[in-house]
Amino acid sequence: DTTESIKGKHLTQDERAQIAILKRENYSNRQIAERLGRVPQTINNEINRGTVKQMRRQKQNGKTYDYYHTVYDPDSAHAAYMENRKRCGRRPKWSLSDAFVDWADTQMLDHHWSPDAVIGVAKQRDLFPVSLIPCTTTLYNWIDRQILRTKNMDLTEKLHRNTKSKRRKAPGHKRKMGPSISERPDAVNTRETFGHWEIDTVIGAKHKHDAVLLTLAERQTRFEVILKIDGKAAQPVTQAVASLVERAGAHMPSLFQTITS
Structure with missing residues (x-):
């Protein structure tokens, strides 16, 4: 099979x-490239950049032994990528100062402002130099690219944001998926308590028989659980959640208070 590479996209x-999950399952770099729809060299470069040395300490017969091994770490790889982005070409606005990014995160996460409100207030009150304030579309792009701590799930108004023509008629058979995200308890939005999770599916190369990743992120600690499932349909997702419930056992009520999809 020929890999259809994604050009111009990092x-x-x-x-x-x-990549980290597939490496743990002993996929070769070429197999990973095929799964993600990337050229093999991109995967080779990424794994070289994100490979770190880790130490495992073991005690035996009263003696301590240190063992070193290398492993691909996605967090280290992403940090190296972000650092390289700062150094190449024209520096993006978000890399010029953390002040605006931190302030914007605070307004959107703690005070539930929309990106439009963040940009409007920043400009109206002259809180930052003009060179540090992006346009609203750029701020949305930063959120999509996970440059900020704010996620799309944190933006209740984004679900209603329509960037396409208003002439398009909404389908009349839209299913009701349950309570709106805006109805979540205040304890979820303020991140004061542990146990409130967000669940989503991640799809790599979109082939018929490809597996899917199910991700759960705890809002207070940002701790993530990633599970490999057979597809994005209701049955494999339900089975994965059921397995988590079984593992949690008696700790289930304290570990999982709410789950938002």
Whole structure:
């Protein structure tokens, strides 16, 4: 099979998480490239950049032994990528100062402002130099690229944001998927308590029989659980969640208070 490469698009954090899982399952770099729809050299470069040395300490017969091994770490790879991006070509606005990014995150996460409100207030009150304030579309792009701590799930108004023509008629058979995200308890939005999770599926190369990653992120700690499932349909997702419930056992009520999809 010929790999159809994705040109002009850098690897995302989700793709790096998939690479880490596939490496643990002993996939070759070429097989990983096929799964993600990338050229093999891109995967080779990524794994070289993200490979780190780790130490495992073991005690035996009263003596301590240190063992070193190398492993691909997606977080280290993403940090190296972000650092390289700062140094190449024209520096993006988000890399010029952390002040605006941190302030924007605070307004959107703690005060539930929309990106439009963040940009409007920043300009109106002259809170930052003009060179540090992006346009609203750019701020949305930063969120999509996971440059900020804010995620799309944190933006309740984005579900209603329509960037396409208003002449398109909404389908009349849209299913009701349950309570709106806007109805979540305040404890979920303020991140004051542990146990509130967000669940999503991540799809790599879109082939018929490809596996899917199910991700669960805990809102207070940002701790993530990533599971490999057979597809994005309801049955494999339900089976994966059921396996988590079984593992949690008696700790289930304290570990999983709410799950938002």
